[in-house]
Each structure stands twice: as structure tokens, then as C-alpha cells.
Amino acid sequence: SRKDVENSAVECTSVSITNPGGHAGLSSYELERLENIRQNQAFLSSINLFQTAIEKGVTVRKSLRLQSLTLPPKPGERQLYRLVKPPGPLLMKPVNMEDEAKLPSQLLExxxxxxxxxxxxxxxxxxxxxxxxxxxxxxxxxxxxxxxxxxxxxxxxxxxxxxxxxxxxxSDWGNDGVLRFEPHALAVACIAFSRAHPTHLLSLSRDGSLRCMDVQKAVFDDVYDSEEQLRTFDFLSHDCTSLVVGHFNGKVAIVDRRTPGNSHESIHSLKYTHSLLCVSVHPLQKQYFAVAENKYVNIYDSRYLKKKKKSKTVSRLHGYSLSIHSAYFSPRTGNRVLTSCNDGYIRIYDTSAVTKKAPLLTSIKHKMQTASYKxxxxxxxxxxxxxxxxxxxxxxxxxxxxxxxxxxxxxxxxxxxxxxxxxxxxxxxxxxxxxxxxxxxxxxxxxxx
Known part of the structure; x- marks a missing residue:
């Protein structure tokens, strides 16, 4: 072993030192061999060979399987590599066009x-x-x-x-298949069926009431009451339990139908204190809602509405000189907003990205006035x-x-x-x-x- 060799070298060295003049009974050949051994050991000691071997020690092998590591390929095996693009959506950028170039408009058509x-x-x-x-x-x-x-x-x-x-x-219901009810005292401004509860029909009136016709219970439940005139509402959650309600004076109320009573969770002033004519909630990103505020169409984030100060807009749709009747997000993606204005134009805006100023895509001339100004x-x-x-x-x-x-x-x-x-x-x-x-x-x- 390495230890025995080292001990032998020490012994030989000591013999040479204690008997510098030679050894009795040894032939000249034996003496020459001992001298060679001594010189070799002196050389190995000078380069610290034995010390290095001791420090290095024996390597302990660890199982790759127990460490949950992948085994290296066996000798002779070919390792296959697969090139892939990063996961998620990739922009449609033609590689043979300039970086800022847009897709041809005729392509979608x-x-x-x-x-x-x-x-x-x-x-x-x-x-x-x-x-x-x-x-x-x-x-x-x-x-x-x-x-x-x-x-x-x-x-x-x-x-x-x-x-x-x-x-x-x-059908043969009532008269001509019609059933009539009187749940409100003034004009019904907005109605909508609940997408999550098909037996519910919500109706909002200018008398300040928002009611839910529950066909299963055969009642008109009181959802929300206000001393102010109400103008419009939309569902703020996918389960239709949360609502954003537009007041005629330009405020919006957040109403949760799960909360007992018929009051709001919160009420907020928007950026402009004009009359509010329409609200429309984004179909996918429910925190966003568009509002037709007299001569403005603005998009707000319900998470950042202010209670004491006027709320800031996250986007605005420009180009109006007269009052706007309505503004609706497109029903599937919300990538468009459709507006109708007293200036005789229907406009479509691109809202695929929520930016400060939504780009106008199309304007269509259309007569908006009727025989009655109302x-x-x-x-x-x-x-x-x-x-x-x-x-x-x-x-x-x-x-x-x-x-x-x-x-x-x-x-x-x-x-x-x-x-x-x-x-x-x-x-x-x-x-x-x-x-x-x-x-x-x-x-x-x-x-x-």
C-alpha cells in the first residue's frame, strides 16, 4: 500500500543517514541500490507527492437516481435536441417585411x-x-x-x-302570448337577462329602482334603490352577482346582490359630471367598463375608482362634438367599442390594448334623429x-x-x-x-x- 511504501522509504533514508559510510556485510551493489532509493525518496518528498495523494483521498460516488438527476447518455447513443419557440402567443410579424410594417388590411377581409x-x-x-x-x-x-x-x-x-x-x-299566454307587469313607477331604461341565472330578469327604472324578476319565486326582488334617477347598468362579474349602475347625474354605484339590503357597496364620481347615458363592461376583463358621458366616451378601471375625488380614466375615445347615446364593448373579446352619436355617425374603436387614446377604426354616416327628440x-x-x-x-x-x-x-x-x-x-x-x-x-x- 501507499502507506507501506512511505514507511519503507523512511526506513531506507534513516539507514543511509545513520550509516553514512556504508553497511557492514553489504555488497557494493546493495549499497548502490540503497543510495538510489534514498535519492528517489528525497526527490518525491521535495515535490510533496505523498502529501498530495493523502489530501486527495478516495472519491465517494453518489447515485444520480437517488439525486433525481438525469442519467447521461450511454456511450455510442445519439442525443437528440428539439428546437422550439417560446410558449404563448407570438405576434404575426412577416419576416420579409420591415419591423414596423403592419399586416395588409385585405388579409383579414x-x-x-x-x-x-x-x-x-x-x-x-x-x-x-x-x-x-x-x-x-x-x-x-x-x-x-x-x-x-x-x-x-x-x-x-x-x-x-x-x-x-x-x-x-x-303562444297563448295572456293577449297574443304576452304577460304584462308593473314593477316600476317611471320609465324602464334598461333590462337584461342574467347569463348565470336564466330565471332572473333585471330591470332598471328612472324612478331610482333596480329590480330582479325571479320567475322561480314569482316576485320582483328589490336589488338597489336610489334617491337619484338611474339610467343604465351592466354585470360586473361573470356570475352576474356584481353590478355597475349608472346614475343620470354622472355617478356610478357598485352593487353586490349577495349583500343583504338594497344599497350599494360604494358610489363614485367619474371624471366628468355630465349626464351618464350608457355603461358597458368588458366581456373578459371585467374590471374595465366604458361609459358614455354626454360628449365623452371613457374607459375606467373599477379597481381604482375614487370615493371622494373624481376617478381617472384609463382610456378615452375621441372625436365627438355632440352627445353620445351609447358605447358598447364587442361581446366576445372586447377588442372593439361601438358608439352612436347625435352628430349622425356610428364609430368603431380598437380597444384590443387599453391605451390612453383608443384608435378610431371606422366611421359610418347614419341618421340618428327620429321624429321625436326624446x-x-x-x-x-x-x-x-x-x-x-x-x-x-x-x-x-x-x-x-x-x-x-x-x-x-x-x-x-x-x-x-x-x-x-x-x-x-x-x-x-x-x-x-x-x-x-x-x-x-x-x-x-x-x-x-
Whole structure:
């Protein structure tokens, strides 16, 4: 062993030192061999060979398997490497164009051409018959909506007297399949079915009340009461329990239906103290909501609303000189905002990125004024699509027009025999091919396939 060799070297060295003149009984050859050993040991000691060997010691091998480490490839095996791009969305940047160059505008049109042709074909198949019109309420209709059920067409509407009506097409309910209720004292300004609870219909009135028609319990629950006039509301959460309610004086209230009572969680002043006409919540990023504030359309973040000071906007839609009737996020992604203004233009803005100033994509000239100055025409999205919307047309023959976001007119719904007044209240079914239009005499007209 290494230790024995080292000891032997020490012994040989000591012998040479103690007997410098030689050893009795040893031949000259033995003496020469001992001298060589001594010199070799002296050389090895001078380079610290034995000390280095002792310090290095024996390496302890550890199991890679017990350390949860990957075994190296066996000798002779080829290790394969796979090149991949980073995970997540990648921007569509053509490698043969400049860095700042945008995709050709015709590209999306070509990709959507077949889809639009099928959509236009479905619109042409939507017709109106004599039994698809009913006098649902007295006086002027203000708002209307489709229930999402698909087995039958069920609609709800509200009028200027505070009445709410349900109409099931081709039924024998009440008169002409209509059920009428009186839950409010003043005009119903906004109604909407709960997407999370199909038996709930929420209605908001200018008398300061927001109620929920619960068909299962057969009551109109009191959701929110205010001494101020209310103008509009939208669902602030996916389960429809949280609401943002717009007051006519320009304030918004956050209401949670799970909280006992009929008050708000908080109330906030917006940047401008003008009358508030419409609120629309982003369909995916529920913290954002758009507000039509007189001559302004602003986007706010509900997480940063102020209670004592005026709340700051996160984005603004520019280009208005007169009051704006409505502003709605596109129903699927929220990448667009559709606005209707008294200046006679429908505008579409790009809100795919929340920036200080949302870019204007399209302006469409359209007559917004009706025979009565109190009645405003508003464009509304088709909930089945991201790029098409409908709007009532006031010039004769009265019709409802369908536009693409590019400004292209896709279809006009006309019934010269039965539609003799403006259909300024419009809505589309969320899944079926069906359109409703309401007028100033309390009638609903339905076009469907």
C-alpha cells in the first residue's frame, strides 16, 4: 500500500543517514541500490507527492437516481435536441417585411370572406310573418332583450310607464302570448337577462329602482334603490352577482346582490359630471367598463375608482362634438367599442390594448334623429359575432340595417306592409338567427329563420 511504501522509504533514508559510510556485510551493489532509493525518496518528498495523494483521498460516488438527476447518455447513443419557440402567443410579424410594417388590411377581409357570406345568407333567411308582431305594451318601448333559450323565442321589453312585458312567440299566454307587469313607477331604461341565472330578469327604472324578476319565486326582488334617477347598468362579474349602475347625474354605484339590503357597496364620481347615458363592461376583463358621458366616451378601471375625488380614466375615445347615446364593448373579446352619436355617425374603436387614446377604426354616416327628440337610435352588436352590428334606420321605408365593422352594409330588414314606424329599439338573439325591433307605439316585430 501507499502507506507501506512511505514507511519503507523512511526506513531506507534513516539507514543511509545513520550509516553514512556504508553497511557492514553489504555488497557494493546493495549499497548502490540503497543510495538510489534514498535519492528517489528525497526527490518525491521535495515535490510533496505523498502529501498530495493523502489530501486527495478516495472519491465517494453518489447515485444520480437517488439525486433525481438525469442519467447521461450511454456511450455510442445519439442525443437528440428539439428546437422550439417560446410558449404563448407570438405576434404575426412577416419576416420579409420591415419591423414596423403592419399586416395588409385585405388579409383579414380575405380570411373572413367565406364566414361573412354564410352570415349574410343566414340574414336573408330571416323573415317576418303576420304572427311575428305583437302589441306588447302601451306607449313607447325603451329597451328590449332576448332570453337565451333556444326552444322558443322569448323576449322582454320595458316602456316609458315603468311596465315590463314578456312575449313568447306563437303562444297563448295572456293577449297574443304576452304577460304584462308593473314593477316600476317611471320609465324602464334598461333590462337584461342574467347569463348565470336564466330565471332572473333585471330591470332598471328612472324612478331610482333596480329590480330582479325571479320567475322561480314569482316576485320582483328589490336589488338597489336610489334617491337619484338611474339610467343604465351592466354585470360586473361573470356570475352576474356584481353590478355597475349608472346614475343620470354622472355617478356610478357598485352593487353586490349577495349583500343583504338594497344599497350599494360604494358610489363614485367619474371624471366628468355630465349626464351618464350608457355603461358597458368588458366581456373578459371585467374590471374595465366604458361609459358614455354626454360628449365623452371613457374607459375606467373599477379597481381604482375614487370615493371622494373624481376617478381617472384609463382610456378615452375621441372625436365627438355632440352627445353620445351609447358605447358598447364587442361581446366576445372586447377588442372593439361601438358608439352612436347625435352628430349622425356610428364609430368603431380598437380597444384590443387599453391605451390612453383608443384608435378610431371606422366611421359610418347614419341618421340618428327620429321624429321625436326624446328618442335616440343606438347601434348594438350581434352577440354571436365580434364584427357585426344592427341599427334602426329612420328614413322610409323603415328598416333595421346590419353593418360589418368595416362599414359595409350587409343586409336590411324591411317589411313595407307591417313596419310603418321606426324600429329604434333593436336586439339580436345570442345563439339563434332572430332579430327584434320595437317602436314608439309599444309593438315588437320579429325577424327569424
Amino acid at each position: 380575405l380570411f373572413s370572406e367565406l364566414d361573412l357570406k354564410e352570415y349574410c345568407s343566414a340574414l336573408k333567411n330571416m323573415t317576418k310573418t303576420e304572427n311575428r308582431v305583437a302589441k306588447v305594451l302601451k306607449k313607447r318601448l325603451v329597451t328590449a332583450a332576448f332570453h337565451p333559450c333556444t326552444s322558443s323565442l322569448l323576449m322582454a321589453t320595458g316602456n316609458t310607464l315603468g311596465n315590463v312585458a314578456l312575449w313568447k312567440l306563437d 328618442i335616440k337610435v343606438s347601434a348594438v352588436w350581434d352577440p354571436k359575432r365580434e364584427d357585426c352590428f344592427v341599427v334602426g334606420s329612420t328614413p322610409k321605408p323603415h328598416s333595421v340595417k346590419v353593418f360589418h365593422e368595416s362599414g359595409k352594409l350587409l343586409h336590411s330588414f324591411v317589411d313595407r306592409d307591417n313596419v310603418t314606424s321606426e324600429l329604434y329599439v333593436t336586439a339580436l338573439h345570442p345563439t339563434r338567427n332572430a332579430l327584434l325591433g320595437g317602436n314608439g307605439s309599444g309593438q315588437l316585430h320579429v325577424f327569424s329563420d
